[in-house]
Amino acid sequence: MGRGKLRIYLGAAPGVGKTYAMLSEAHRRVERGTDCVVAFVEHHDRPRTEVMLHGLEQIRRREIEYRSAVFTEMDVDAVLERAPAVALVDELAHTNVPGSRNAKRWQDVEELLQAGIDVISTVNIQHLESLGDVVESITGVRQRETVPDEVVRRADQLELVDMSPQALRRRMAHGNIYKPDRIDASLSNYFRPGNLTALRELALLWVADRVDEYLQQYRGEHNIRTTWQARERIVVGLTGGPEGRTLIRRASRMAAKGSGSEILAVYIARSDGLTSASPKELTVQRTLVEDLGGTFHHVIGDDIPSALLEFARGVNATQIVLGSSRRKAWQYVFGPGVGATVARESGPDLDVHIVTHEEAAKGRGLPIARGARLGRARIIWGWLVGVGGPALLTLLLATLDSGPGLANDVLLFLFLTVGAALIGGLLPALASAAVGSMLLNYWFTPPPPPPARPGPGDKVAQGLFLAGGGAGGGGGAR
The missing domain is CATH 3.40.50.620 (HUPs)
Known part of the structure; x- marks a missing residue:
């Protein structure tokens, strides 16, 4: 049997409706024919939450005596024996009474998951271990019951239950969260608008980071390399x-x-x-x-x-x-x-x-701004064509018994100069023009070597080479 799946309703603050949302999901699953039971849900005497328990099968709780008092905790053995498809377990960060099977409720949940039972649970943002100091600095209250962040991060589904501070305070004032004798003190202390706004921001940012982890995992699994601009x-x-x-x-x-x-x-x-x-x-x-x-x-x-x-x-x-x-x-x-x-x-x-x-x-x-637009490979090839090309062409023409003639030789060298310009830009083109003109003058301009003193016609040819290289280099780098 495979491991069960964990779904967590994460609340920005107490009273936002996590348990209500969890019970609503349970009713939807029961209507679809899913075997869903209540392993442990605490309604805290909230009428609307208590009503939502009606129609759902509840597993008996285990009674534990501690310091002359009797407490009830989730009976893990009873849930395992019942072996439902889905179990509802409220308050994931809860600390069990000494003498229980495990010290923390999230450890009980882990046993259910190992047994292949899907679990739906709830937790508030202030109970995450990493945020303990931050929450204390905001609210002045140190959370004694915490759950490791990794437990919540491993959840297969994570849903944020959010509510604006004003709406939550109205729920408090109407008696939908605490009993009347606790309302005024709560509104003046923990449930101040500033506190609720800060807790809400913590919850939104934490969930956003978790969603980002899901996104990175999905992109890695599907080898997606393009950027998805979901976040800057x-x-x-x-x-x-x-x-x-x-x-x-x-x-x-x-x-x-x-x-x-x-x-x-x-x-x-x-x-x-x-x-x-x-x-x-x-x-x-x-x-x-x-x-x-x-x-x-x-x-x-x-x-x-x-x-x-x-x-x-x-x-x-x-x-x-x-x-x-x-x-x-x-x-x-x-x-x-x-x-x-x-x-x-x-x-x-x-x-x-x-x-x-x-x-x-x-x-x-x-x-040289234009040359900077070209890639390194093009620059290298431009130099190879511009400097190496004339040398190879000279060797080829020298091996021929009767060459194509000086005019055609000039055109061949000029072709290399233009090619160097188009590929590598200005500097390779100028180098090609200089090298090509010197090789032409030395090997193919009569009389044969030793080289003759350049005449007016040779100087014109060299000037045409340089002009052609410069013009081609300017166009090739665009």
């Missing part, structure tokens, strides 16, 4: 430089504009360890992002743009924040920067923000 997640790409603090603060301001936004700072290190950032600076940035409510992540990846995009899509991010490049102009010969590559390959599901900072203008001139 901002990934900050860090290099370990001082500009990282500026990026984190900028991302924090962006997150503040959208409720529920999340910040994830990530530093990507190469696996060979040849390039690494200052550990001290990364520590400062980790502290800063955590102080602002975000998280810090350390990722290993040799291809930084690909690793950054993979991380962003893995966490279902919606935005990426990067700093403007600190590279020098000559470094763009080897390809575009990380920011340009990420922006080009991010696709329509990720917004990329390039943030300027003080470090961007230090020690470099303006980059």
Whole structure:
């Protein structure tokens, strides 16, 4: 027999209607023919809740004597013997009377689940173990009965039972929650509007995080890599430089504009360890992002743009924040920067923000903007075609007994120059024009080598090569 399923009604505060909702679900299941019993439900003398118990089978309770008094608890053995399809167990965080089968009711529920019985239960947000200190600071009341967060997180179904503070206070004033002698004190203390609003926010945020876990699990199981923009997640790409603090603060301001936004700072290190950032600076940035409510992540990846995009899509991010490049102009010969590559390959599901900072203008001139739009692979192929192509063409033509003629030789070399321009942009095209003109002049312009002194016609040909390379390079980088 497989493990039973757990459904929990999570309340934002006492009296919002968790038990009522649970009993309503029980009636719906009984009407559908499901074998559903009440293992333990406490109606707290609330008339409407007590009425909902009518028509449902109730398992007898176990009586336990403790300190000259008799208490009743759920009889786990009786429920197991009855073996229903579904059991209702109220107040999951309840502490059992000493002498009971288990210390906590959630442990009783675990036994029922292990026996293959589905369980429907209830719990209030203030009873979650991780929120004990927060709830005490808000309400001034320390919750003695708690349930581990993991027990609630493992629930197969989690439903929030919510109610506005004003509506809940009206229910209290009408006597639908506590007896008349407790109403005034409750409204003046625990049930103050501020307390109820804060508890409600805690419940909404906790459930939102649980829903996000469900979403991530579903995306992983179905191998979904595209971003679902159900919630704003901002990934900050860090290099370990001082500009990282500026990026984190900028991302924090962006997150503040959208409720529920999340910040994830990530530093990507190469696996060979040849390039690494200052550990001290990364520590400062980790502290800063955590102080602002975000998280810090350390990722290993040799291809930084690909690793950054993979991380962003893995966490279902919606935005990426990067700093403007600190590279020098000559470094763009080897390809575009990380920011340009990420922006080009991010696709329509990720917004990329390039943030300027003080470090961007230090020690470099303006980059070649058009060339920066090309990928690294195109730049490399452009140089291979522009420099290697003329050399290979020269070897090929030199092996021919009778070449196609100088005019056709020029056209062949010019074709390589234009190809280098279209593939790699301006710089490979200029290099191709220079190399091609020199090879033409040395090998194919009479008289044969040693090279003749260039004449006016040769200078015109060289000028045409350079002009063609420059024009093609400008068009090829668009």
